[in-house]
Amino acid sequence: MSLLTERHSVTPYRDIAVAAGVPADDLDRVIGLLPLMVTGFEASRHDLLWALACLCPPGPDLAAARPTLDRLGWTDAERDELAAGLDRLLDDPRYPEEWVAHDTVAAARRLSGVRWITPRGLRTQGDLEPLTDPPAGLLPGRVGLLTELADRAIARGRDQPGPLLIAVDGGTGAGKSTLADEIADEFRRRGTWAVRACVDFFKVPPELRQAGGVGDMFDRAAVRRELLEPLLPGGDRLVRTASWDGWTQRDLLDRPRLAVPEDGVAVVDGVMITTAPELRDLWTLRIWVSAGADTRRERMVVRDALWSDDPSPEALRKRFDSRFKPDEEKYRIESGVESVVDAVVDNDDPARPVLLR
Incomplete structure (x- = not known):
C-alpha cells in the first residue's frame, strides 16, 4: 500500500487512539496524525508523539493498544521507537520538533518550570550519553x-x-x-x-x-x-x-x-x-x-x-x-x-x- 493510500485510510487508527486512552472529544485531533507512523514516514513521528503525550495525560497506555498494533503489523522496532520517543519527550528531547513539543506538552499538563529543565540541558550543559551505533534502518x-x-x-x-x-x-x-x-x-x-x-x-x-x-x-x-x-x-x-x-x-x-x-x-x-x-x-x-x-x-x-x-x-x-x-x-x-x-x-x-x- 502506498504512503498516500495509507495516509487517507485513517479508520483503523482510531482504534489505536481509543486503546491508548485518548479522550473521545480529542479523537479527531489525533487520528489524522497516526497513519504515517505505520509506514515509517519520518515527518509523522514527532507529531504522533506530541499528540499522544499531550492528549493522554499522564501518558498513553501502549500496553492496552498492543492488540491493535499487532493487527496493523507494527514491528517490535516500531513499537520500541514509539515507547522510547514518548519517554524522551519530557525528559530528553533531541530533535527540533521535540523541543517545541516538550514546551507544548508541559504547558498542556500544567507542569512546573522545574520539569522543563532536562538532562540534555536547559541553562546547563548536562550529561551526554553519546549514541553508539547507526540505527538499524539507516542504509x-x-x-x-x-x-x-x-x-x-x-x-x-x-x-x-x-x-x-x-x-x-x-x-x-x-x-x-x-x-x-x-x-x-x-x-x-x-x-x-x-x-x-x-x-x-x-x-x-x-x-x-x-x-x-x-x-x-x-x-x-x-x-x-x-x-x-x-x-x-x-x-x-x-x-x-x-x-x-x-x-x-x-x-x-x-x-x-x-x-x-x-x-x-x-x-x-x-x-x-x-x-x-x-x-x-x-x-x-x-x-x-x-x-x-x-x-x-x-x-x-x-x-x-x-x-x-x-x-x-x-x-x-x-x-x-x-x-x-x-x-x-x-x-x-x-x-x-x-x-x-x-x-x-x-x-x-x-x-x-x-x-x-
Missing part, C-alpha cells in the same frame, strides 16, 4: 555520506573557535530535516554534543508577513540573534531553537535557553538559509540537498496532509506547483546556491544519496 549508502559530511565540517572548523555551525538547505520535500537529524546523530555517535534546529520554528506569525513568497515566511533575524550569534566567538553559547510555535500560535522567546558547549555542533535545516544576507557568513559547512520536482511534490503531498486545511492530493499538488516550486526554483537560479555551498547531496533516492560536490 549503508547514508552511513558513508554522513561520515564524509561530518569529516568535512570538522576539517573546516579546525581553525575556527567555538561550535561548528552546519546549514542544510534545499527545496520543500528535498529531505533537509531527515539529513540534518542524521548528521546531528553522527556527531553524537562520535561523542560530540549536538543541537538541532529547524528554521520552520522561526517563522514570522502569519498576520505580520509582508508578502506571500516562501522566503518571507521566515524570521531570519531571529535565527541569527537567538541561535547563531550566541555560538560565535565571544557569544555566551546559550541558544533558543525556536521563536514561534505554529501549533499553538504562541511566541517562544520567553522559553529557557539551551547551553551548547565550546566543542559542540549546531545543525540547522531550512529553506533559503545558506545565501540569506543575515546568515550566509556564519556557517562552518553549507549543504544543499537536491531532489527532482516530481519527487519533492509527492513527498509534500504525504507530509502536508498532516496539517493542511485541504489535505486532498490534488490541492496539495496545486499548492506545491503554484507556490513552493516557483519561489524555490527562482532562489536556486538567482542565488547560484549550488555553486557556493560546500557540498551538494542528490537525495532523489534516499536509500542511495549521491554526494556531488
